[in-house]
Amino acid sequence: xxxxxxxxxxxxxxxxxxxxxxxxxxxxxxxxxxxxxxxxxxxxxxxxxxxxxxxxxxxxxxxxxxxxxxxxxxxxxxxxxxxxxxxxxxxxxxxxxxxxxxxxxxxxxxxxxxxxxxxxxxxxxxxxxxxxxxxxxxxxxxxxxxxxxxxxxxxxxxxxxxxxxxxxxxxxxxxxxxxxxxxxxxxxxxxxxxxxxxxxxxxxxxxxxxxxxxxxxxxxxxxxxxxxxxxxxxxxxxxxxxxxxx
Amino acid sequence: xxxxxxxxxxxxxxxxxxxxxxxxxxxxxxxxxxxxxxxxxxxxxxxxxxxxxxxxxxxxxxxxxxxxxxxxxxxxxxxxxxxxxxxxxxxxxxxxxxxxxxxxxxxxxxxxxxxxxxxxxxxxxxxxxxxxxxxxxxxxxxxxxxxxxxxxxxxxxxxxxxxxxxxxxxxxxxxxxxxxxxxxxxxxxxxxxxxxxxxxxxxxxxxxxxxxxxxxxxxxxxxxxxxxxxxxxxxxxxxxxxxxxx
Numbered sequence: 438x439x440x441x442x443x444x445x446x447x448x449x450x451x452x453x454x455x456x457x458x459x460x461x462x463x464x465x466x467x468x469x470x471x472x473x474x475x476x477x478x479x480x481x482x483x484x485x486x487x488x489x490x491x492x493x494x495x496x497x498x499x500x501x502x503x504x505x506x507x508x509x510x511x512x513x514x515x516x517x518x519x520x521x522x523x524x525x526x527x528x529x530x531x532x533x534x535x536x537x538x539x540x541x542x543x544x545x546x547x548x549x550x551x552x553x554x555x556x557x558x559x560x561x562x563x564x565x566x567x568x569x570x571x572x573x574x575x576x577x578x579x580x581x582x583x584x585x586x587x588x589x590x591x592x593x594x595x596x597x598x599x600x601x602x603x604x605x606x607x608x609x610x611x612x613x614x615x616x617x618x619x620x621x622x623x624x625x626x627x628x629x630x631x632x633x634x635x636x637x638x639x640x641x642x643x644x645x646x647x648x649x650x651x652x653x654x655x656x657x658x659x660x661x662x663x664x665x666x667x668x669x670x671x672x673x674x675x676x677x678x679x680x681x682x683x
Numbered sequence: 684x685x686x687x688x689x690x691x692x693x694x695x696x697x698x699x700x701x702x703x704x705x706x707x708x709x710x711x712x713x714x715x716x717x718x719x720x721x722x723x724x725x726x727x728x729x730x731x732x733x734x735x736x737x738x739x740x741x742x743x744x745x746x747x748x749x750x751x752x753x754x755x756x757x758x759x760x761x762x763x764x765x766x767x768x769x770x771x772x773x774x775x776x777x778x779x780x781x782x783x784x785x786x787x788x789x790x791x792x793x794x795x796x797x798x799x800x801x802x803x804x805x806x807x808x809x810x811x812x813x814x815x816x817x818x819x820x821x822x823x824x825x826x827x828x829x830x831x832x833x834x835x836x837x838x839x840x841x842x843x844x845x846x847x848x849x850x851x852x853x854x855x856x857x858x859x860x861x862x863x864x865x866x867x868x869x870x871x872x873x874x875x876x877x878x879x880x881x882x883x884x885x886x887x888x889x890x891x892x893x894x895x896x897x898x899x900x901x902x903x904x905x906x907x908x909x910x911x912x913x914x915x916x917x918x919x920x921x922x923x924x925x926x927x928x929x
Contacts, residue, residue, distance in 0.1 A: 497750070497759055504747035504766070505818070508797065510779050513743055514770040517763070520750070524760040533756050551754065572751070 445643050447634035453643075454630070454650055458588040461654035468661040468669065473596060475603025480681035482604060483543045484668040487679055488560040488660060490550045493536045495564050497523040502572040503579045515628060522621045532621075535614040542611040555679030559663035563656045570652060577642060581633050581649035585657060586626035590619040691889050693880035699889075700876070700896055704834040707900035714907040714915065719842060721849025726927035728850060729789045730914040733925055734806040734906060736796045739782045741810050743769045748818040749825045761874060768867045778867075781860040788857040801925030805909035809902045816898060823888060827879050827895035831903060832872035836865040 445453065463469055471477050472485060500519040507513050525531020540550050549555065571579040597615040600607055609616065637643045667674045674680050691699065709715055717723050718731060746765040753759050771777020786796050795801065817825040843861040846853055855862070883889045913920045920926050 494754060494756070497756070498752065498754065501747045501750035501753075501759070505744050505751050505814075507747075508740060508744065508799075510740070510743070510770045510777070510797075511774060513747070513766070514772070514774075514777075517766055517770065520759070520763055520766075524756045524763065526760070528757060528760075531756070531760075551756075568751075 443640040444638070445640070450634055450637065450643055450646070451630060453647055454584055454633075455587065457647060457650050457654065458585070461651060461658065462585065462588045462592075463654070463657040463661050464588070464592045466658055466661040466665075468665045469592075471669065473599040473603075475599070477604075479543075479604075479606065481664070481668050482607075483545070483681065484679060485664055486540055486543050487545060487550065488556055488664060490536065490540055490545075491553050491556045491560050492564050492660065493523070493533060494551065494553075495568055497533075499568045499571045502568060503576070506572070506579070507576060512632075519621075519625060522617075532614055532618065535617060538613055539607070539611050542607060555677070557663045557667055557678050558675060559666075560660050563659040563663070567653065567656045570649070574649070575645065577633065577636050578645050578649040580629050580636075581646040582653040583629045584626065584633070584646075584650045585653050586622040587630065589622040589626070593619050593622065689886040690884070691886070696880055696883065696889055696892070697876060699893060700830055700879075701833065703893060703896050703900065704831070707897060707904065708831065708834045708838075709900070709903040709907050710834070710838045712904055712907040712911075714911045715838075717915065719845040719849075721845070723850075725789075725850075725852065727910070727914050728853075729791070729927065730925060731910055732786055732789050733791060733796065734802055734910060736782065736786055736791075737799050737802045737806050738810050738906065739769070739779060740797065740799075741814055743779075745814045745817045748814060749822070752818070752825070753822060758878075765867075765871060768863075778860055778864065781863060784859055785853070785857050788853060801923070803909045803913055803924050804921060805912075806906050809905040809909070813899065813902045816895070820895070821891065823879065823882050824891050824895040826875050826882075827892040828899040829875045830872065830879070830892075830896045831899050832868040833876065835868040835872070839865050839868065 468485075472482070477485070497520050500516060500523075504513045504516050504520075507516070521531070523532040525534055528534065537547055537550070540547070553561070567582065570582055574582075593615050597612055600612060600615075601609065633646045637646045667678060714731075718728070723731070743766050746762060746769075750759045750762050750766075753762070767777070769778040771780055774780065783793055783796070786793070799807070813828065816828055820828075839861050843858055846858060846861075847855065879892045883892045913924060
């Protein structure tokens with residue numbers, strides 16, 4: 438095979454990226470299956486939501502870090518819609534406000550959630566690694582690391598339905614985040630996929646794109662590993678982590 | 684004087700910050716006087732606009748860097764309006780689009796402007812130092828470094844009038860950036876001043892705020908120094924810098 442033919446076509450690149458999701462996206466994790474099948478205790482759902490909050494709150498910081506390194510006003514403007522989706526335009530709208538409806542329902546104080554109190558260290562390490570990746574790698578890799586959203590719409594729709602069915606302390610208002618999110622994720626994923634198809638022009642760049650998506654899958658997987666290890670019987674929450682009231 | 688009384692009142696802090704502007708804001712620079720009094724040649728106006736473009740294009744990157752380090756959704760959302768002001772909501776609005784109307788009129792290709800081709804190295808060093816300051820210092824210092832906007836509305840209004848009067852190759856459409864900017868700058872400066880008054884609670888923090896504003900004044904001053912040195916007769920543009928066609 439000559440070097441020239443090593444370069445993947447845009448369609449082939451998309452196929453390879455989807456294959457990474459099939460193998461590595463966190464819907465394959467046993468904690469995910471547990472959550473969606475109704476086997477999680479209330480404390481496990483609480484722990485999942487609290488730890489996921491750390492991710493939710495840092496996603497706009499990650500997106501701003503991408504904008505901060507981008508000297509193309511067009512890409513900055515398009516990427517800014519992600520900030521708007523999460524932080525909203527008033528204090529009461531936006532993904533984080535909707536996310537708080539869930540943590541409220543689960544009995545967490547919003548100040549504790551914002552401060553990340555009781556979040557598992559592994560959650561921090563994984564999420565902080567993601568923000569650092571976006572800040573430090575190439576812009577192409579930073580964009581590519583968002584491509585887990587290719588796989589999000591289906592899982593999120595399924596999550597909404599299964600959590601409504603299994604956990605009677607949650608209702609559609611509490612899970613409003615998952616109502617809004619699939620449409621946003623699909624739009625963002627389409628854009629990011631088109632971007633990497635257009636800008637990854639050598640096999641080295643295409644491999645970097647695939648590695649970035651693999652890295653991001655690892656981040657999401659590690660977050661569920663941490664929950665599984667700490668909270669699923671026999672739970673082993675580390676010092677300082679949230680524990681359910683006895 | 685006891686340590687407790689060392690802390691400045693909010694009003695006193697504002698007074699000290701305004702005094703820094705009086706002493707150090709770039710409206711005191713001789714290039715500024717030259718530009719506003721109509722003594723700049725067309726080539727000098729071109730050089731000013733081209734170099735200022737590097738600043739304009741990086742301001743949203745600076746603001747995104749601030750958002751990227753901020754875990755408070757409210758502050759992120761308020762600060763995001765600065766991104767919107769500069770990058771716009773379509774490709775045709777926003778401060779950078781209005782700025783292009785000026786560089787278009789002065790004969791620059793937008794791709795060259797976006798790429799920073801021919802920009803003076805000192806301009807780059809100064810502007811890059813500003814972006815790095817916002818990325819690396821405390822959030823309080825990052826906010827404080829924006830406070831030169833306290834002094835911008837007056838200078839900008841004066842700039843619009845004097846440039847319209849003196850440079851017949853510019854008109855109100857070409858200078859639209861300066862029509863929109865004072866209102867935005869006044870709103871942003873009010874917010875940032877209130878923020879530092881509220882959050883700088885020790886004299887050490889207040890001194891850091893004053894140092895941040897001093898630093899930012901130095902950035903703007905250095906940009907005009909570079910223009911003065913390179914382009915005002917006898918001009919000495921360094922290798923690679925833009926020069927007027929003979």
